[in-house]
Amino acid sequence: MAASVDCTPVSNNFVHRKIDATQNANCNFAPIGTLKTVFLHKNGTPRQPAVCQSSRASLTVSKAVFNNPAHSLQGLHEYSHVWLIFVFHLNNNTCSKAKVKPPRLNGKKLGLYATRSPYRPVPVGLTLAKVESIEDATLHLSGVDIVDGTPVLDIKPYIPEYDAPIGLRTGITDSPLGDESSDHALVSAELDSRDQFTSSSAEEPAVASIIKTTDEIQTASWLNETDSGITEVVFGSRATEQLNEFRPRDSSIYGWSFFHTVEEAKNAIRDVLLADPRSAYRRKSCSDRLYYFTIDTMHITCWFDGPIAEILKVQPVACAQHLTANDNKHVAGR
Structure with missing residues (x-):
């Protein structure tokens, strides 16, 4: 029997959405909050994080999730960046296509999972944002690429030793920021050293020492062959x-x-x-x-x-x- 992923928002501001899944599990999620951003509409919203580093956003953890939502953010000030897992709540498609046309390829088709198209069988997005400040239950962010009113499912701290090991970043530091480029490439191109991403917490074990510096992350060649054309x-x-x-x-x-x-x-x-x-x-x-x-x-x-x-x-x-x-x-x- 096919299961369903039920994305039921905390508030009534979002469209209730059910998606047929292929696994025998029932996954019911309620967003932890609604993101407020500078981008009121899809038009003009960046396609990737770090494209617009001056963009701003705020996320307040809902009291419907925790009795004391501010407690859930304690300790997050030790991190410079966070991952946001969110829902593409403005998608208006009735089905998902196995092949899509990334904007940068000017009409050429690629397999959906070789791109970051928002129109996916499970419309969940992942973005990296910089932590500017934390006030009570509200997280203030920059460098976002998300439209205003987006439901957020989760917040996770960015940890460079796990998310972008320094030894693996050798081969991609010259990669351009692009529509479907790797998050690792975005991180490497935006920052000069991993120290800018490092948490002040000493509780996470270092793992970079086990990564060979000769290893490289591979990305699609077309990411280096295309640019926006706007200079x-x-x-x-x-x-x-x-x-x-x-x-x-x-x-x-x-x-x-x-x-x-x-x-x-x-x-x-x-x-x-x-x-x-x-x-x-x-x-x-x-x-x-x-x-x-x-x-x-x-x-x-x-x-x-x-x-x-x-x-x-x-x-x-x-x-x-x-x-x-x-x-x-x-x-x-x-």
């Missing part, structure tokens, strides 16, 4: 003036929820566009080179012209003319 992001004078109107924690429509400075906001916008968030179809087949996305409380209008992306307008989300429910239908495939 420059330009802020127009009008967009710059509009961006300067925003303020952190301001009660007006120009108040950011996550960003603290104009430079931080500009870096986040720039990072999103340098990775080219457009789908392969939009890049190759659409004559309209305008692109819209939201980040924090800003609605961004930009124009793609060859390798250059120009920011035309930066408006408060409340004033944007192009924000519709359809924004979440344009999947930023991973």
Whole structure:
């Protein structure tokens, strides 16, 4: 008999989802909390962690999970990064395909499990995020690639000796950040040394000594052969003036929820566009080179012209003319 994976959220904000599985087990999961992020819609959400290091998010562990949810985060301050296991709750597919088209391959098909497509038989995602701070039951993060309102199933500390042994990182430090690249490659490319990832806790045994430094992690060759094609992001004078109107924690429509400075906001916008968030179809087949996305409380209008992306307008989300429910239908495939 086929079993089912029942992903029932703690709140009613998410769509109840049942997925047929092939194992004889009943797996019932309730998210531990809902992630709040700067990415309000799928459009513009990065496809991988570390692509937009200026992005911000927060996760509050629900009281429906623990009587004292703050207790569950005690000790996590000793780690610089965490893994988040989450649900692709905005997927609108009725079935999963064995072959998919990663955005970076411009229409070429690969086996689903050779990619990080969000449309999977079990729509569970894994991402790496930097711990910025912890307040009571709330975890503040950066470098996220997850849309606002995503249900999170679990948090696990990142431990370099187990998750990216230093001896295994020799052969991949030059790998580019990409849509379907290894998490190990992302970690290696982002940071110069494993010390930046190390927990201050001395309780975990060291295992790097048993790893041969000649060993290498192998990744698909096409990850080195493709890039986004965007080499420059330009802020127009009008967009710059509009961006300067925003303020952190301001009660007006120009108040950011996550960003603290104009430079931080500009870096986040720039990072999103340098990775080219457009789908392969939009890049190759659409004559309209305008692109819209939201980040924090800003609605961004930009124009793609060859390798250059120009920011035309930066408006408060409340004033944007192009924000519709359809924004979440344009999947930023991973």
